[in-house]
Amino acid sequence: MSNPENPSGSAPWETKRVPTGKHLIRRLLPWVLGLGILALIGWGLTPKPIEIETGVVTRSPLTVRVSEEGKTRIRNRYIVAAPVAGKMRRVPLKPGDEVKAGETLLTAIEPMATPLLDPRARAQAEAVVSMKEAGRKQAVQTLEAQQATLKMSEADRDRIRAVQRAGTVSESDRDRAEGDASIKASQVRASEFALQVLDYELAQARAALERPDASTAGNLVEVKSPVSGRVLKVMQESEMVVTPGVQILEIGDPADLEFEAEILSRDAVTIHPGDAVSIEQWGGDPPLSGRVRRVEPAGFTKISALGVEEQRVIVLSDLIDPPPAAKALGDRFRVEVRVAVWHSDDVPVIPSGALFREGNAWKTFVYQDGKAKLVSIEAGHTDGRTTEILSGLSPGDEVLLHPPDTVKAGSSVTKRAEP
Structure with a gap:
């Protein structure tokens, strides 16, 4: 039976405990830890801004060039051949020796000995x-x-x-x-x-039965240099029996150089005589200036390093006011030939690294208030580093350079701190 004086039903000797602060902390601590873990998980799942590099659309000169590996060659080369049959004496000259027209003796041809009879x-x-x-x-x-x-x-x-x-x-x-x-x-x-x-x-x-000694008295043919220059190559140096037309050596003037480049036929149609040429990687610091003299009308097939057949055309260029250091160039030296096929003094340009293809359209990301905005543009000429902008952007616009695949339209981005 219940006691009306003790409505809780507890024993009269039990005292009621009042909760203290220490007990509250123990009760709330698991809840606080749980909420903290949830906050950390939420913070970790929140997308962070992607670090990017940016470039600016500007107005500047733009020159489109066709670049190809080339080589030097002497414009006029002369191959000296044996005029008659006989025994040629040893050639005393070496490549690089200077010769004078009509004076320098290259070699001499004397009569041959009678052949032996079987x-x-x-x-x-x-x-x-x-x-x-x-x-x-x-x-x-x-x-x-x-x-x-x-x-x-x-x-x-x-x-x-x-x-x-x-x-x-x-x-x-x-x-x-x-x-x-x-x-x-x-x-x-x-x-x-x-x-x-x-x-x-x-x-x-x-x-016919005798073998008389070959007499050179009044029967010796001297071969002299037809032009002034330097010996480029000696084909037959040792003493030997020659027939008419056998090549002996090659002569040319190293100061009279031209540059030869094998250009792809699709690029050669845009090159014309008189186009400006920049000769680079020739061994000196400043590039050499030149002009296209001739674009040969016939092409030829060449196998590339990857085994692909290519149609190429030889383009010849001449130097303009070469510096004294260019005199060190010789025959068949490797150079880099860059022919200017288009030029404008003032066009809006964008770094080529900011452009990418999406279908058949050129697009780029514009940096606006920490967001990446996808913009379609119309691109024009390019030199590989910068590209002409025909429409879609204005000078001063800031674009993303080499955006990673994680960047989408509307993605949060942040500029990478410069070191």
């Missing part, structure tokens, strides 16, 4: 000699017979002349005797000439 050729030559000797003996006998016949004809002619004085020989008999003597005399002279021909043929046949 057994078969020697047997044939000896048979020819024997045949010529037999033919000469036959010609001697023929000449002696002709001389005897001539002697008889002259005797008959002399008798007819003596009888004719007495008036017993007719005119026709006298003319016949005179003619016969004249014919016999001509036959004797013909036999004498035939014997001389056989003597020459016999001497020729005997010469």
